Amino acid sequence: MLFYRLxxxxxxxxxxxxxxxxxxxxxxxxxxxAVTAPARVTTWLSLAGDTLVSAAGAHADLLRQDLKxxxxxxxxxPGFAAAVVLVAALGIGATATAFVITDHVLVRPLPFPxxxxxxxxxxxxxxxxxxxMELSPPNFLDYQRDSRSFEAMAAYTPWSSNLLGAGxxxxxxxxxxxxxxxAVLGAQPAMGRTLTTxxxxxxxxxxxxxxxxxxxxxxxxxxDILGQSILLDxxxxxxxxxxPASFTxxxxxxxxxxxxxxxxxxxxxxxxxxxxxxxxxRDEVSIQQARTEMSGLAANLAQAYPDANAKNGATVIGxxxxxxxxxRLTLLALAGASLCMLLIACTNLASLLLSRTLDRHRELxxxxxxxxxxxxxxxxxLTENVLLTAMGGVVGxxxxxxxxxxxxxxxPTSLPxxxxxxxxxxxxxxxxxxxxxxxxxFGVLPSMxxxxxxxxxxxxxGVRTGPSRSTERLRSFLVIAEVxxxxxxxxxxxxxxxxxxxxxxxxxxxxxTGVLTLRTSLPIPKYQVTQDRERFxxxxxxxxxxxxxxxxxxxxxxxPMVMRGxxxxxxxxxxxxxxxxAYTASLRLVTPGFFDTxxxxxxxxxxxxxxxxADTPRIALISESFARRHWDGLDPIGRKxxxxxxxxxxxxxxxxxxxxxxxxxxxxxxxxxxxxIPDGGLVFYSPKDLVVRGSASPQTLVPxxxxxxxxxxxxxxVSDVRSLSDxxxxxxxxxxxxxxxxxxxxxxxxxLAAVGLHGLLSFSVAARTREIGVRLALGASRSTILxxxxxxxxxxxxxxxxxxLVAAGxxxxxxxxxxxxxxxxxxxxxxxxxxVCLALAAAGTLLPALRAMRVDPLxxxxxx
Amino acid sequence: MSSAIxxxxxxxxxxxxxPAVFHILVSLAEGDRHxxxxxxxxxxxxxxxxTLGPGTLxxxxxxxxxxxxxxETATRxxxxxxxERRRYYRITAWGRQVASAEAERLAGLVKLARATxxxxxxx
Numbered sequence: 003m004l005f006y007r008l009x010x011x012x013x014x015x016x017x018x019x020x021x022x023x024x025x026x027x028x029x030x031x032x033x034x035x036a037v038t039a040p041a042r043v044t045t046w047l048s049l050a051g052d053t054l055v056s057a058a059g060a061h062a063d064l065l066r067q068d069l070k071x072x073x074x075x076x077x078x079x080p081g082f083a084a085a086v087v088l089v090a091a092l093g094i095g096a097t098a099t100a101f102v103i104t105d106h107v108l109v110r111p112l113p114f115p116x117x118x119x120x121x122x123x124x125x126x127x128x129x130x131x132x133x134x135m136e137l138s139p140p141n142f143l144d145y146q147r148d149s150r151s152f153e154a155m156a157a158y159t160p161w162s163s164n165l166l167g168a169g170x171x172x173x174x175x176x177x178x179x180x181x182x183x184x185a186v187l188g189a190q191p192a193m194g195r196t197l198t199t200x201x202x203x204x205x206x207x208x209x210x211x212x213x214x215x216x217x218x219x220x221x222x223x224x225x226d227i228l229g230q231s232i233l234l235d236x237x238x239x240x241x242x243x244x245x246p247a248s249f250t251x252x253x254x255x256x257x258x259x260x261x262x263x264x265x266x267x268x269x270x271x272x273x274x275x276x277x278x279x280x281x282x283x284r285d286e287v288s289i290q291q292a293r294t295e296m297s298g299l300a301a302n303l304a305q306a307y308p309d310a311n312a313k314n315g316a317t318v319i320g321x322x323x324x325x326x327x328x329x330r331l332t333l334l335a336l337a338g339a340s341l342c343m344l345l346i347a348c349t350n351l352a353s354l355l356l357s358r359t360l361d362r363h364r365e366l367x368x369x370x371x372x373x374x375x376x377x378x379x380x381x382x383x384l385t386e387n388v389l390l391t392a393m394g395g396v397v398g399x400x401x402x403x404x405x406x407x408x409x410x411x412x413x414p415t416s417l418p419x420x421x422x423x424x425x426x427x428x429x430x431x432x433x434x435x436x437x438x439x440x441x442x443x444f445g446v447l448p449s450m451x452x453x454x455x456x457x458x459x460x461x462x463x464g465v466r467t468g469p470s471r472s473t474e475r476l477r478s479f480l481v482i483a484e485v486x487x488x489x490x491x492x493x494x495x496x497x498x499x500x501x502x503x504x505x506x507x508x509x510x511x512x513x514x515t516g517v518l519t520l521r522t523s524l525p526i527p528k529y530q531v532t533q534d535r536e537r538f539x540x541x542x543x544x545x546x547x548x549x550x551x552x553x554x555x556x557x558x559x560x561x562p563m564v565m566r567g568x569x570x571x572x573x574x575x576x577x578x579x580x581x582x583x584a585y586t587a588s589l590r591l592v593t594p595g596f597f598d599t600x601x602x603x604x605x606x607x608x609x610x611x612x613x614x615x616a617d618t619p620r621i622a623l624i625s626e627s628f629a630r631r632h633w634d635g636l637d638p639i640g641r642k643x644x645x646x647x648x649x650x651x652x653x654x655x656x657x658x659x660x661x662x663x664x665x666x667x668x669x670x671x672x673x674x675x676x677x678x679i680p681d682g683g684l685v686f687y688s689p690k691d692l693v694v695r696g697s698a699s700p701q702t703l704v705p706x707x708x709x710x711x712x713x714x715x716x717x718x719x720v721s722d723v724r725s726l727s728d729x730x731x732x733x734x735x736x737x738x739x740x741x742x743x744x745x746x747x748x749x750x751x752x753x754l755a756a757v758g759l760h761g762l763l764s765f766s767v768a769a770r771t772r773e774i775g776v777r778l779a780l781g782a783s784r785s786t787i788l789x790x791x792x793x794x795x796x797x798x799x800x801x802x803x804x805x806x807l808v809a810a811g812x813x814x815x816x817x818x819x820x821x822x823x824x825x826x827x828x829x830x831x832x833x834x835x836x837x838v839c840l841a842l843a844a845a846g847t848l849l850p851a852l853r854a855m856r857v858d859p860l861x862x863x864x865x866x
Numbered sequence: 867m868s869s870a871i872x873x874x875x876x877x878x879x880x881x882x883x884x885p886a887v888f889h890i891l892v893s894l895a896e897g898d899r900h901x902x903x904x905x906x907x908x909x910x911x912x913x914x915x916x917t918l919g920p921g922t923l924x925x926x927x928x929x930x931x932x933x934x935x936x937x938e939t940a941t942r943x944x945x946x947x948x949x950e951r952r953r954y955y956r957i958t959a960w961g962r963q964v965a966s967a968e969a970e971r972l973a974g975l976v977k978l979a980r981a982t983x984x985x986x987x988x989x
Contacts, residue, residue: 013921021924024901024953028920031902052919060925 006033009050012057014064015377068385075386083390086354090394090440091401092750093347098402098433099409100340102425104333112322113248115188116282121289122324123155123279123296126315130586134317137277139262139269141303141311145279148299151292155281156183157262158252164525164719166233168220173523173721176234176258177251183259184211186282187251194228194243201261209261210239214247216257234260235525252278272310273571273646280321293318331820332740335494336409338813339747342487346751348440349480350758355387356477357765384446391441399425399433409743477762482802484755489806489839490813491748496831497814498744501822502737510562510730511659513601517726518694518703519561522711522718526685532616535688536677538714539593542692545710551698556596557676557689559589561726563733566662568687569669573644574632587628588661588669589645591676591687597623597656599695600726607639607654614675621675622650625658628670643672647683650674663733665822693726700725740820752842755802759846763795767854774854775862784855791854795847796840803836810835877967880933886918886926891935891965894957898939901927901953927955935961 006029010022029049036045076083111117123145124134137145137157146155158179165174184196192214201209210232212221221227230241239260250256263269283292296316304311366379403425522542529535539557546555560568569586594610596602605626614621622643629638642649650672661668676689696703700723708720767774774787814826883891893899893907905918930936939956957965979985 017924017928021928025920025924027952028902028905028923032920048917049919052921056919056921056925060928063925063929 005046006030006049009053012053014057014060016064016375017060019375064381065385068382069389071382072386072389076390082354082358086351086390087394087397089347089350089354089754090391090437091397092754093344093351093440094395094398094433094436095401095405096340096343096347096398096747097436098399098425098429099405100337101432102402102406102429103409104337105428107333108330117321119283119285120187120321121281121283121292121318122321123281124317124319125275125300126317127313128315129313134319136275137279138272138274138310139264139277140272142277142279143264144303145296145299145316148302149292149295151284151287151295152281153284154182154186155279156180156186157277157279158183158259159276159278160252160256161260162523163234163258164236164523164717165220166236166717168230168232171717171719172220173521173719174216174220174257175253175255176260177256178262179259180262183251183280186280188282189245189249189251191243192246194241196243196245197259197261202263204263204265206261208237208239209242210234211243211245211259212241213245213249213257217244234258235523236527271646272307289318289320327819331817332736335740335817335820336743339491339494339744342491343747343751344436346484346487346754348443349484350754351391351440352443353477353480353758353761356473357761359383360473360765380446384442387446388438388441391437395433395437398437399430402429402433409739474766477765478798481755481759481762481798482805484751484758485799485802485839485843486806486809488748488751488755489803489835490810491744491751492835492838493806493810493832494813494817495741495744495748496835497817497821497824497826497828498737499741500824500828500831501820502734502741504822504824505664505734505737508660508664510664511602511657512562512726514726514730516695516697517600518696518700518707519722519724519726519729520692520704520707520720521690521722522692522720523690524688524718529688530685531681532677532679538718539676539689541714542710543593543595545713546692546694546707549696549698549703549706549710552694552696552703554595554599555692555694556599557593558596558691558693559591559676559687559689561691561693561729562659562661563663563729564691570645570672572632572672575642575644575649585631586669587624588671589687590671590673591679591684591689592673593676593689596673596693599693601695602659603657605655605657607652609654610673610675615677616680618678620648620650620678621653623654623656623673624652625656625671627658628672629655631670645672664730665733752839755839756842756846759795759799759843760849762798763791763847763850764853766794767791767850771857771862774857775859778857778859779863787854787857788851791851792844792847795850796843799840799843799846802843803839806839807832807836877964880964881968881971883964883968884926885916886922887930887935888965888968889916889918890923890926890930891957891961891968894936894955895962895965898954898956900955904955930961934958935964 006026009029010018010025013022032045032049033042036042112120114120123137125137125141126133127135136159139157142155142157149155156179158177161176161178163174163176165172179197181197181199181202184191185198189196191211194211197209197211200206212227217223217227221230227241227244231238232241233239245259283289293316296318300311300314300316304314369379370376406425524535524538529538543555543557546552559565568589570589572585572587592610594612594614597604597609607623610621610623624638624643632638633641638652638655641652643652644650656671656673658668659671660666661671679688692707694703694707704723711718711720777787778784810832811827814821818826889908889912890904892911893904896907899907901920901923905920905923908916908918927936931938936955936957939954976985980987
């Protein structure tokens with residue numbers, strides 16, 4: 003019989019109460035009829051099956067009833083329903099957004115097989131200030147040969163090329179890689195094959211693998227793509243494979259991969275630091291062991307080649323850990339802000355549901371009197387609350403899916419993550435979890451509390467339906483928590499805003515307004531000879547300068563803030579030989595007129611001139627910080643700068659440019675005349691970026707510039723057409739997004755806190771109407787009542803603000819690395835934040851206070 | 867005549883009836899019964915083909931009570947046959963109407979099947 007009683011437990015309580023006895027009796031009769039053992043087993047099974055099905059049906063019936071009742075209730079009070087849905091949506095939406103992005107960047111494994119075994123290897127040149135420096139080819143080859151910790155090692159460097167032989171000439175981003183790269187990553191091609199070490203051999207034919215998007219855009223996705231020959235910088239390459247659309251390495255924009263040819267020239271230079279190295283750890287080797295081995299190898303190289311490698315160490319880090327500290331902090335800040343939002347949303351939700359439950363106290367008392375069981379009431383309230391939060395969850399997820407692409411701009415693109423993060427099953431699962439938890443937690447407690455107190459007492463006249471002491475305390479605590487959390491958000495927003503302004507006010511070292519930039523990369527074999535290049539520049543610049551409205555134009559190797567590296571070790575005469583090779587400078591080649599075009603101040607001496615040619619003495623211009631570092635107090639003009647390939651005489655000093663961006667320290671700069679570089683020298687630095695200062699609009703200028711370039715050489719593609727001010731602005735673009743997102747969170751939070759306070763006080767006043775009436779009747783002035791209500795509200799607000807100040811202080815110091823020197827304890831920001839919260843709290847107390855003042859004592863005492 | 871509970875409901879609104887409901891109505895059309903007796907009666911009529919599970923039975927009864935197809939009766943049968951703890955059910959006039967409507971509907975289906983030869987015509 004126990005078995006049958008257990009079966010009964012599956013039914014809803016009401017059903018059990020009504021038909022339980024009958025069911026048991028029927029079970030008994032069936033049991034008696036089954037005489038043999040097999041018959042008995044059959045009976046058990048069939049009864050169990052029947053019970054499961056009908057019990058599920060009975061529960062479903064109840065659910066249907068509850069849902070219909072809930073929808074009727076919502077229709078009666080749409081405002082309340084809308085408020086709950088909105089608040090739930092805010093909390094869940096914020097959480098979902100933060101989770102998606104944080105998970106995508108910090109948690110989810112990289113899209114390679116066993117990606118946790120992938121590492122990057124760098125030179126440690128901390129003595130020079132670079133803890134992660136790229137490798138030089140000879141060093142890389144030595145490490146590859148001598149190390150035992152890795153299954154395979156590969157090198158790559160980003161490479162832009164002019165692509166001919168497929169549609170329009172185009173400038174494409176790609177990578178120069180060793181054949182082992184695809185094996186290291188474990189990447190498979192979508193068509194054809196990937197590169198292998200066989201492709202690295204000097205006598206092997208020049209091959210290339212292209213990306214899915216390049217195949218679609220430049221080759222129209224043609225099926226016979228394999229074996230097709232294309233020209234990359236005038237060099238023929240045969241396409242041997244196409245990668246799948248999900249493969250993006252090292253960047254999202256990388257469209258082709260072709261093999262390195264380490265043969266002489268710069269490939270033998272141990273100080274030519276430009277290779278990125280990625281490797282796959284052997285199964286039995288830990289990253290710590292690999293680090294130890296690599297440090298040992300680096301020490302060997304330092305001994306064997308002291309000129310190039312002295313004091314060089316090696317760094318090994320997980321591929322995922324490439325994320326900078328700043329980016330990681332940003333993500334954690336986002337997660338923190340979302341948690342604040344969730345907290346506020348939940349407390350608001352709790353408040354709303356609690357007050358609603360209390361509102362219906364009388365209704366529920368009536369229903370209890372009419373015989374509704376306590377459980378039935380709880381069940382119905384629960385259904386209602388869960389339904390509301392579920393709707394809020396749906397809206398929240400929808401909002402998150404809209405918000406995610408926008409907030410993604412916070413994510414650095416340097417990680418090899420293909421797509422922007424999307425909402426997938428895990429996120430939805432989390433949202434369901436959070437929604438359910440919220441709904442149950444904030445739905446169950448009030449329901450149960452209420453149901454236990456709903457009794458015949460509630461029907462009596464004159465009984466106050468006011469909140470009990472503990473409920474009131476709970477709600478006050480909730481309001482304090484809301485105000486506190488809002489404070490944290492407002493303070494952090496304020497600090498980040500200050501940091502943003504500070505960054506934006508940094509002088510980049512040049513005047514970006516009215517300057518147009520574009521890139522014309524001259525393919526190398528064709529423009530190997532310096533004179534040919536110079537002829538191109540002269541022709542183009544002459545034509546452009548003659549365009550009406552153009553003040554000046556010039557060429558430079560790379561634009562500042564676009565190329566942040568490009569540094570060389572420096573020696574100057576008058577200084578002792580530096581065995582550490584510790585001094586570096588940012589090297590650029592320019593044509594005459596560059597500094598005038600960008601309005602970089604020429605402090606002393608002269609600019610590069612047309613007369614500086616291959617047959618005249620080699621000259622250089624240096625930046626002020628260069629002069630300060632190497633010749634402080636002395637006159638630099640006439641002194642010599644030694645670069646690893648030649649000596650240059652300083653003829654001018656210019657102002658410093660923020661090459662590495664507005665926030666970072668840049669190396670001192672040195673500029674050489676592009677006309678003076680020998681044929682085939684410094685190929686990487688040959689000027690590519692054209693800058694044009696003009697008063698005409700870009701719409702007019704750009705076509706004319708393109709025509710000028712086409713006339714000089716129709717096969718040179720024009721790319722990256724941008725205004726210089728856009729480039730400077732985009733340097734702080736991530737910060738702008740930070741501030742906007744956090745600001746939106748903060749604004750919503752403060753509003754919700756004010757609404758929460760308003761709700762609490764309204765309810766309190768309404769419940770205490772009788773008490774207020776009595777006070778007034780006994781002679782209290784209206785202003786006393788006002789003071790009571792406002793006093794209560796503001797006390798709660800102040801407590802919340804104080805708690806918030808403490809929490810905010812802690813949060814701000816955690817964010818210090820993001821603040822760009824702004825004081826995390828800035829009194830201005832904290833003061834304003836407190837002021838804002840106080841003001842909104844005051845707004846929240848306003849209406850309830852007015853209502854309290856207008857209570858008519860006679861009416862209040864009489865009614866009840 | 868229509869349901870006492872909702873004057874605007876007609877028998878057709880409740881068709882087709884779930885099989886369990888129809889069987890219960892047929893069983894009660896003969897006279898008042900208690901739960902277990904209905905199960906036995908239905909099994910007997912269908913030669914063991916239809917066995918109502920108790921859960922299904924009482925869930926259907928609950929719904930039928932709400933729909934006014936049956937009611938719980940106060941009158942009990944003769945002493946010797948009665949078990950005081952049992953609850954007896956009786957079909958209502960409305961219930962008869964609905965049962966008839968369903969029977970007619972089923973008959974109509976059978977006629978259709980005969981017309982197309984799926985069931986052999988009556989001799």
